[in-house]
Amino acid sequence: xxxxxxxxxxxxxxxxxxxxxxxxxxxxxxxxxxxxxxxxxxxxxxxxxxxxxxxxxxxxxxxxxxxxxxxxxxxxxxxxxxxxxxxxxxxxxxxxxxxxxxxxxxxxxxxxxxxxxxxxxxxxxxxxxxxxxxxxxxxxxxxxxxxxxxxxxxxxxxxxxxxxxxxxxxxxxxxxxxxxxxxxxxxxxxxxxxxxxxxxxxxxxxxxxxxxxxxxxxxxxxxxxxxxxxxxxxxxxxxxxxxxxxxxxxxxxxxxxxxxxxxxxxxxxxxxxxxxxxxxxxxxxxxxxxxxxxxxxxxxxxxxxxxxxxxxxxxxxxxxxxxxxxxxxxxxxxxxxxxxxxxxxxxxxxxxxxxxxxxxxxxxxxxxxxxxxxxxxxxxxxxxxxxxxxxxxxxxxxxxxxxxxxxxxxxxxxxxxxxxxxxxxxxxxxxxxxxxxxxxxxxxxxxxxxxxxxxxxxxxxxxxxxxxxxxxxxxxxxxxxxxxxxxx
Ligand SMILES: Nc1ncnc2c1ncn2[C@@H]1O[C@H](COP(=O)(O)OP(=O)(O)OP(=O)(O)O)[C@@H](O)[C@H]1O
Numbered sequence: 001x002x003x004x005x006x007x008x009x010x011x012x013x014x015x016x017x018x019x020x021x022x023x024x025x026x027x028x029x030x031x032x033x034x035x036x037x038x039x040x041x042x043x044x045x046x047x048x049x050x051x052x053x054x055x056x057x058x059x060x061x062x063x064x065x066x067x068x069x070x071x072x073x074x075x076x077x078x079x080x081x082x083x084x085x086x087x088x089x090x091x092x093x094x095x096x097x098x099x100x101x102x103x104x105x106x107x108x109x110x111x112x113x114x115x116x117x118x119x120x121x122x123x124x125x126x127x128x129x130x131x132x133x134x135x136x137x138x139x140x141x142x143x144x145x146x147x148x149x150x151x152x153x154x155x156x157x158x159x160x161x162x163x164x165x166x167x168x169x170x171x172x173x174x175x176x177x178x179x180x181x182x183x184x185x186x187x188x189x190x191x192x193x194x195x196x197x198x199x200x201x202x203x204x205x206x207x208x209x210x211x212x213x214x215x216x217x218x219x220x221x222x223x224x225x226x227x228x229x230x231x232x233x234x235x236x237x238x239x240x241x242x243x244x245x246x247x248x249x250x251x252x253x254x255x256x257x258x259x260x261x262x263x264x265x266x267x268x269x270x271x272x273x274x275x276x277x278x279x280x281x282x283x284x285x286x287x288x289x290x291x292x293x294x295x296x297x298x299x300x301x302x303x304x305x306x307x308x309x310x311x312x313x314x315x316x317x318x319x320x321x322x323x324x325x326x327x328x329x330x331x332x333x334x335x336x337x338x339x340x341x342x343x344x345x346x347x348x349x350x351x352x353x354x355x356x357x358x359x360x361x362x363x364x365x366x367x368x369x370x371x372x373x374x375x376x377x378x379x380x381x382x383x384x385x386x387x388x389x390x391x392x393x394x395x396x397x398x399x400x401x402x403x404x405x406x407x408x409x410x411x412x413x414x415x416x417x418x419x420x421x422x423x424x425x426x427x428x429x430x431x432x433x434x435x436x437x438x439x440x441x442x443x444x445x446x447x448x449x450x451x452x453x454x455x456x457x458x459x460x461x462x463x464x465x466x467x468x469x470x471x472x473x474x475x476x477x478x479x480x481x482x483x484x485x486x487x488x
Pocket of ligand 1: 165166167168194195196197198199200201202203265307347350382383384385387
């Protein structure tokens with residue numbers, strides 16, 4: 001194997017190597033021995049392949065580390081200019097999770113031990129052999145991969161936490177924040193009420209997050225998404241043989257959240273029979289799986305949400321009064337966005353920043369008149385509709401500014417009046433052209449109204465239009481995007 005030129009990628013460099021090892025060594029013979037040992041060691045990082053970079057000096061190594069991600073460093077302890085210990089501290093300042101293996105001569109083991117005391121992952125004694133180096137590297141690679149994956153999870157957690165941030169500045173928003181804090185401090189049942197998209201799910205999560213049980217499970221049970229026939233077994237579980245198909249014992253979703261929080265979304269949809277069973281669970285703090293004879297004790301906080309006026313349902317006899325009172329120990333009513341307009345600009349800017357980042361787009365900002373357009377609209381789909389309009393506006397915006405016309409083009413009310421005006425001028429056109437225009441105008445209005453009614457959820461809008469989601473998306477692409485491009 002030819003010796004790699006120092007300060008250049010080693011020969012084993014491959015075009016797409018997921019795991020990279022940096023060797024810091026000034027002695028070309030030692031570099032060659034190490035590369036040979038690595039070759040023989042048959043390393044298999046989980047990503048498949050790996051690449052190696054060689055630098056003869058600590059400075060060269062630090063420069064590389066500042067330019068690209070490396071997964072593992074193998075460094076000599078005696079380097080020109082800066083010794084291995086200093087290099088170790090500098091590397092730790094760049095990335096405290098990067099595993100560093102030090103290579104040393106037998107007569108300098110004390111300094112290698114000192115390096116380990118300061119956080120080096122391991123040490124290898126020269127002359128390096130494929131067996132010792134291989135064994136130590138195998139271990140280091142596994143650790144490095146675990147740390148790398150852990151860092152990805154940490155990053156995702158941070159992004160998810162940011163995505164869940166409630167923002168606002170209206171008096172109603174302040175009241176909601178106070179209620180969240182109060183509810184978090186006690187373990188009572190909470191009932192959150194408000195129109196669709198007002199952020200009830202986010203509020204429920206915030207209560208859990210601010211409670212002492214924040215590290216315990218947060219179990220969401222959407223009462224609309226579980227088929228009625230399966231609801232009881234999903235919620236309370238079943239024992240083996242409880243019914244045909246119950247081949248094994250299965251714990252219910254409630255039991256699985258023991259110690260934490262259960263969020264019952266759309267509680268108004270819970271059938272009356274299950275309302276009675278849920279009430280028993282709330283009152284007695286125990287669940288009885290279907291077919292079971294023994295009850296299981298539970299310690300759970302329940303949060304329920306609904307966009308239906310539950311009092312009306314109680315009066316109509318379709319929701320149990322006793323369950324209603326049992327749920328509404330702490331009550332958090334969430335007014336619709338049109339009744340707390342001061343929240344709109346804050347939410348819009350927050351969503352714009354978050355969505356551009358998520359979509360990998362450059363930072364965007366609103367033209368002042370775009371904010372005015374947002375504030376003037378009534379938002380029947382509340383925060384969810386606002387989020388979807390902003391997402392589409394980012395996609396349609398020609399540059400880094402979202403303008404009033406981008407917003408207005410996406411709001412159904414504007415479209416309706418716009419359509420009426422354009423229909424008035426159609427008779428001036430030849431029949432074929434007028435017909436094509438009319439179909440175009442109709443499709444735009446239709447798509448926007450369907451989208452608004454579905455709170456911007458394309459799957460729902462497509463379903464209520466009776467066409468496949470893919471077809472709906474194609475229509476959106478053809479009619480909604482073209483229209484905005486023309487308008488610019
Ligand atoms: N105060 C807020 N701050 C930031 N974003 C918000 C706020 N309120 C709502 N949103 C946005 O609206 C979206 C919908 O929120 P969420 O799902 O919690 O509403 P919901 O009331 O539970 O809706 P549904 O009744 O349809 O289940 C969120 O993902 C978020 O993008």
